[in-house]
Amino acid sequence: MNENYLREELYHKIKTENQIFEFLQDAALDGIWYWDLEKPENEWMSPSFWKTLGFEPGEKQHRSSEWQSLIHPDDLEIATENLEMHLKDPAYPYDQVVRYKHKNGSTVWIRCRGMAIRNKHGEATRLLGAHIDITNLMHSQQKLNRLKNEFETVFNGTQDALFLIEVKGTKKFKFLRNNRTHQQATGITQAMIEGKSPYDLLGEDAGDTVANHYQDCVNQRRVVTYEETLELPSGKKIWHTTLSPIMDNQIVTHIVGSAIDITAQKMLEKELEKRANYDALTSLANRDYLMRKIAECVENYDQRFSFIFIDLDGFKDINDNYGHAIGDAVLKEMATRFLSVIQDDDFVARLGGDEFVILKKNIYQHTKINQFKDKLIKTIEQPLVIEDYTLSLSASVGYSRFPLNGLTYDQLSRYADTKMYENKRKNLGK
DSSP, X not given: OOOOHHHHHHHHHHHHOHHHHXXXXXXXXXXXXXXXXXXXXXXXXXXXXXXXXXXXXXXXXSBHHHHHTTBXXXXXXXXXXXXXXXXXXXXXXXXXXXXXXXXXSOEEEEEEEEEEEEOTTSOEEEEEEEEEEOHHHHHHHHHHHHHHHHHHXXXXXXXXXXXXXXXXXXXXXXXXXXXXXXXXXXXXXXXXXXXXXHHHHHOHHHHHHHHHHHHHHHHHXXXXXXXXXXXXXXXXXXXXXXXXXXXXXXXXXXXXXXXXXXXXXXXXXXXXXXXXXXXXXXXXXXXXXXXHHHHHHHHSTTOOEEEEEEEEETHHHHHHHHOHHHHHHHHHHHHHHHHHXXXXXXXXXXXXXXXEEEEESSOOXXXXXXXXXXXXXXXXXXXXXXXXXXXXOEEEEEEEEETTTOSSHHHHHHHHHHHHHHHHHHHHHO
């Protein structure tokens, strides 16, 4: 291919017109140098190089020792090694970034490149080179590195489990990375999560659930929080997750996820709820829970129910004769028997001591209530074998009906209690 005529013309002008060369070195470069390798102390440095370092050209001589006194010692060593390699092998580039000391004491970063000029015997006699000031570029790079280090410090230093997601399309997401806390809490390493979709990482069902949450964040373009239970390498845990969208031109391109393991908190809440609502010995509902349950039923005024009060006869004698441990075992067994005779809609509570209540929503007529009473008493009267003892006891039962006999717990309880004592007197009179 023939040379372009403009290239040939430019080469000719550079050879014949000094101002063309001067323009090129001033406009395109931050310094040109020409080194006599046969007399290494002699080196011509263009004026723009010294101006880059804060000196007037007249302040400096055309000596290699001038720039060598300003270059960082470590970088001079590197430049010398590279020069030796280039002189031995022309294919090895003489190209490095070095630091110079500016006249005001600051550091100037220079990219220094050179090319050996050889005689007919292939011996290097001169070295032609160029300087480019990249100080601003290096400062920008240093700033980016600082920001990156700060981000890494925050990303990996926080106690929250963080993960970064790339949005690839509708319900299409790719995990990019997770921090150390996330790795430790979940058992999912960076290698395990990087480049994976929720389906790859969690399977079809859990992956679909998680992807739906991510899609909600994309659709709403705002922070989304939720709780989720996930089976992960570290085990089954409950997480409180926050998703924060990262947007470009109002389009969500990435999502930052923050997850806190709340398994222990949820277990504690569950335990506190159990203590607040259930009897510690029998695990039946306690009086407070029963009262709230009745209040809920009362709110639905059209929902009728029966309040059945049970008092165990003979329990005090068992406690006195065999001890409280046997008495506790009897109460546990009675709770089990009560649960065995009720239906799903019914509710059983222990008021304290040997007193119990059953709320039955599916019977209201006297006949059906009495049939249930008979079945209940027969169940209670079946002998109990506890340790080496065979024990028996009976029960007195009274009931009230909502709304006929009362509209509150106190009213229903008082009416049922009265009926129970009437039945107890009748039983004692037999």
